[in-house]
Amino acid sequence: DAGVTQSPTHLIKTRGQQVTLRCSPKSGHDTVSWYQQALGQGPQFIFQYYEEEERQRGNFPDRFSGHQFPNYSSELNVNALLLGDSALYLCASSLDEAGSAFEQFFGPGTRLTVL
Amino acid sequence: GDSVTQMEGPVTLSEEAFLTINCTYTATGYPSLFWYVQYPGEGLQLLLKATKADDKGSNKGFEATYRKETTSFHLEKGSVQVSDSAVYFCAQGARNEKLTFGTGTRLTIIP
Numbered sequence: 001d002a003g004v005t006q007s008p009t010h011l012i013k014t015r016g017q018q019v020t021l022r023c024s025p026k027s028g029h030d031t032v033s034w035y036q037q038a039l040g041q042g043p044q045f046i047f048q049y050y051e052e053e054e055r056q057r058g059n060f061p062d063r064f065s066g067h068q069f070p071n072y073s074s075e076l077n078v079n080a081l082l083l084g085d086s087a088l089y090l091c092a093s094s095l096d097e098a099g100s101a102f103e104q105f106f107g108p109g110t111r112l113t114v115l
Numbered sequence: 116g117d118s119v120t121q122m123e124g125p126v127t128l129s130e131e132a133f134l135t136i137n138c139t140y141t142a143t144g145y146p147s148l149f150w151y152v153q154y155p156g157e158g159l160q161l162l163l164k165a166t167k168a169d170d171k172g173s174n175k176g177f178e179a180t181y182r183k184e185t186t187s188f189h190l191e192k193g194s195v196q197v198s199d200s201a202v203y204f205c206a207q208g209a210r211n212e213k214l215t216f217g218t219g220t221r222l223t224i225i226p
Contacts, residue, residue, distance in 0.1 A: 004158075031211075033213065033214070035214075040219075041218060041219070042119075042204055042206075042216035042217055042218045042219050043159070043204075043214070043216050044216075045213035045214065045215070048211075048212075048213060050211070055211065056211075056212060056213055058213060090158055090159065092159075092214070096210070096211060102147055102208055102209065102210045102211075102212075103149070103161055103164060104161075104208070104214055105161065106151075106158040106159040106160070106161075107158050108157055108158040109157075109158045
């Protein structure tokens with residue numbers, strides 16, 4: 001079982017550019033959530049995808065958008081990058097199953113640096 | 116809204132010392148509670164979980180009990196090792212909803 005995988009590992013962009021981050025969920029999982037973790041902080045929820053639809057969204061601007069594909073993999077897109085978007089972006093997957101503890105399994109993250 | 120407050124760090128202990136990291140939560144419903152650990156340069160790993168009041172989660176010598184009356188989920192370990200050095204995050208979440216994390220507690224164990 002490969003677990004949750006993310007690509008790329010690191011990324012350097014300049015202000016105003018656009019970026020796409022990718023995530024493959026753990027085998028058997030159908031739900032993908034994205035989090036932003038600034039240096040020295042806890043992860044902050046961006047949004048969650050289930051059945052190719054955005055199910056829940058955190059307090060992030062519309063510059064942050066996402067997509068989920070039929071194979072449950074997901075992308076996070078950020079437009080018009082700002083310096084403050086520099087962070088570790090974490091993808092987490094889970095299984096929407098009644099009676100579960102709703103565990104989310106995290107990938108290693110993508111470190112985005114905006115210059 | 117839902118929130119998690121955890122003990123501020125950093126915490127430095129000697130090897131074999133007893134560890135407690137405090138965590139309290141506020142929630143409108145009945146969330147599951149989690150402790151995640153993050154090693155340098157890595158993502159988050161689930162350490163332990165509890166789904167209802169009085170449940171005790173345990174893993175690798177770490178324990179935490181879901182206390183509804185005090186809205187707490189304190190992490191404990193009887194004898195820490197150097198390899199336990201990491202950042203620990205307390206979190207809450209419910210089915211089909213986001214996880215809400217605390218700010219993290221950096222733990223350093225000295226040989």
